[in-house]
Amino acid sequence: MNIVFVLFPNLTQLDFTGPLQVLSRLPGARVHLAASTMAPVSTDTPALTIPPTTTFADCPPPDLLCVPGGFGVDDAIRDAELMAFVRRAGERARWLTSVCTGAFVLGAARLLKGKKATTHWAYHAELARVGAIPTKARVVRDGNVVTGGGVTAGLDFAFSVAAEVAGEAVARAIQLGLEYDPHPPFDCGTPERADAMTLDALQKRYGPRLSTLREALAEALARA
């Protein structure tokens, strides 16, 4: 089973390293990190760059495609080679998946039309722009499309995908091995439960990002 993560500059690294930790433990998994070139890919964390294992051109056809998110999504949507790779995968892959704003890469490739989907809370309403049905949940499955919410939702997403792909017993064994029994020290991980000041500060930060994403999506959908 070829599990392919799509890498692009300025991705949010945990969107991909979380699911990678879980899905790479699936029996028979062959994991590929695919990018435009073999040069290490930048992430939102300046200290961390990720060496790809393959280019899009050389990557075997994915059985499971996973697209992470991050501020780099705007440019990823404008990358013709990346988008062609995702569209090709869309025709063949058994599973099409995303974490966080990676959903908009699937969406720009017209793979979310009429599908229930989720993404990072700050971008959730934007899913309608790509014809998806915005669905408030940490993990959403609609047919062969599985989307996860923001960043850390990639873990809940990955255990759900693991169970779909390899059965619940396998998913449970991986969960115990990774000691996934979360106890957040604070209860403020969603806008509904955050205090007003924190929420306001975050919304101010994401506001400009919503505009640039909308532009990138409008261009992509006009071309498609």
Added chain:
Amino acid sequence: MNIVFVLFPNLTQLDFTGPLQVLSRLPGARVHLAASTMAPVSTDTPALTIPPTTTFADCPPPDLLCVPGGFGVDDAIRDAELMAFVRRAGERARWLTSVCTGAFVLGAARLLKGKKATTHWAYHAELARVGAIPTKARVVRDGNVVTGGGVTAGLDFAFSVAAEVAGEAVARAIQLGLEYDPHPPFDCGTPERADAMTLDALQKRYGPRLSTLREALAEALARA
């Protein structure tokens, strides 16, 4: 603030990428990924290698040291240069921290003596070998030493550390940005809550690893 992650071959990548995602967002954080050489470091996930940002020799003195775990810990404990770096950090750093079996690297450097600490559930009792007080919790703080449990505990650990270092408001804002509101699809992330068959399978897998860790620790403590 210099935040230094200690890298070594065959580390468990999420032990470090989880805390990295959180701690790199602290105001004023300068993150360094330190290893013996500048060659990309292997992880438990064959597809993923991590390019260090510095060698141990060139790394600025850590204000916060974080040691991840993984099966590579046995060899890390035998790496004289790595251990010297950790011991030096132990004399100067404001915060000494570990995730998962990274605790045994701190322990082999005699930094956990008399300290309450935690680690991955399968290795928990071994903490007594390094003079620590094994403490069952997902995150344990004792003075300037903060230890996290297995792998995914690194997230709860990181938000706790973020709050200690930069205050609760900062930690909460990072948590909302990373949408950390976990909902595991299964409730089996600890040995107490796992079914007997899953637990048995995992214990068989970790059994041989306990022996090799004990040997590495015995050698290190005999030398120290």
